[in-house]
Amino acid sequence: GYVAINIEYRLGPDHPYPQPEQDVLAAICWVRSQADSLGVDPRRIAVWGYSAGAQMGLVAAAEPGLAASLPDCSPAQAVVQACVAVARVRCS
Numbered sequence: 001g002y003v004a005i006n007i008e009y010r011l012g013p014d015h016p017y018p019q020p021e022q023d024v025l026a027a028i029c030w031v032r033s034q035a036d037s038l039g040v041d042p043r044r045i046a047v048w049g050y051s052a053g054a055q056m057g058l059v060a061a062a063e064p065g066l067a068a069s070l071p072d073c074s075p076a077q078a079v080v081q082a083c084v085a086v087a088r089v090r091c092s
Contacts, residue, residue: 003040005031009056017059022070024060028080029073046082054085 009023028045035042049057060066060080067078 003038005038011052018063018066020056021059021063021066024056025064025067025078026070026073028060029067029070029077032077033072043081045080046084047080048084048086050086051088054087057083058085 005027007024007027009020009027011020024047028047031038031040031045032042034040047057047061049055060078061083064075064078064080067073067075
C-alpha cells in the first residue's frame with residue numbers, strides 16, 4: 001500500500017540554501033499533481049531522507065512556504081503529512 005519516489009536535488013556549495021530544499025518541495029508538488037496517475041493519495045504524502053536527504057526533508061516539511069517562489073507549486077501543495085529523518089550516529 002505504499003508508493004516510493006526517489007528524487008534528486010541540487011547540492012551545495014554550488015547550490016546554497018534554499019535551492020536544494022526548493023527542489024524537494026517541487027518534487028512534493030509534482031507528486032501531488034500526478035497523484036492519480038501514480039496511485040498516490042494526495043492527502044497522505046510523507047518525505048523520508050538519510051543524512052543530507054534527512055536535512056532536506058526536515059527543512060521541506062518545516063518550511064513549505066519556500067515553495068511560494070516555485071512555478072506550479074504553492075506552500076499549500078508542498079505540505080507533507082509526515083517526515084522521517086535518518087542518520088547514523090557513531091558512539092565511541
